[in-house]
Amino acid sequence: MLGIEHSGRQAVRIARIRALIVLCALALVAGLVTLWAIRNDSQVSANSECEPGAVEIKTAPIPDPSEIEVIVLNGTDQSGLADQAAAQLTDRGFVVVETGDAPEAYDGTALVQYGPEQYAAGLHTYAYFYQGRDGFDLEWDQPITITLGSDFREVRSASDARQSFAQSGGIEAPEGTCAVE
Structure with missing residues (x-):
């Protein structure tokens, strides 16, 4: 009985580690996509130096x-x-x-x-x-x-x-x- 209980806990632990790895990978991808979007957003750079009322x-x-x-x-x-x-x-x-x-x-x-x-x-x-x-x-x-x-x-x-x-x-x-x- 101890062998089955021990292997069951180990399977749960491995499943948790896999889930944690997948979540970390998704967070990393989301962060990279956000950084890319901010760097390539033309509105940020276009309006950052314009004085109020200036015609672009x-x-x-x-x-x-x-x-x-x-x-x-x-x-x-x-x-x-x-x-x-x-x-x-x-x-x-x-x-x-x-x-x-x-x-x-x-x-x-x-x-x-x-x-x-x-x-x-x-x-x-x-x-x-x-x-x-x-x-x-x-x-x-x-x-x-x-x-x-x-x-x-x-x-x-x-x-x-x-x-x-x-x-x-x-x-x-x-x-x-x-x-x-």
Whole structure:
């Protein structure tokens, strides 16, 4: 009788050890999954450095021109300038959704207007215009709009735009915004 009782206690003890091992393994897996979720949660890093009231803008990744829709407007009295620039932009991969005349004349090379939703795309587009003017506006809610001026000659090549973008010193968030990736 003692032999049966002893082997029964031993079986219970082994079952408890197995259950404890399984529970520990499950706790370890749960802990690792929690750590992974916290490290990969973009909301934690995105909101940690933003000041209250700042508009969040995405600074990365820089979109490919094929993902950027633009409107090209002629701010001069030179006929066909918007169509000429639109063709050059299309050759460089941009999606031109509209061309036309600007409501008022523009004297510079080009004014590239964009808002917080298109920040990275707006900077990329701006790099294609030599001595262009950056027209970032917190209130802008239209597609990226390029107004060509009397000094406009041509849209830069992709390699020249990349070089210009690289020499700009990186992307810095404008006042009133908070950069998130």
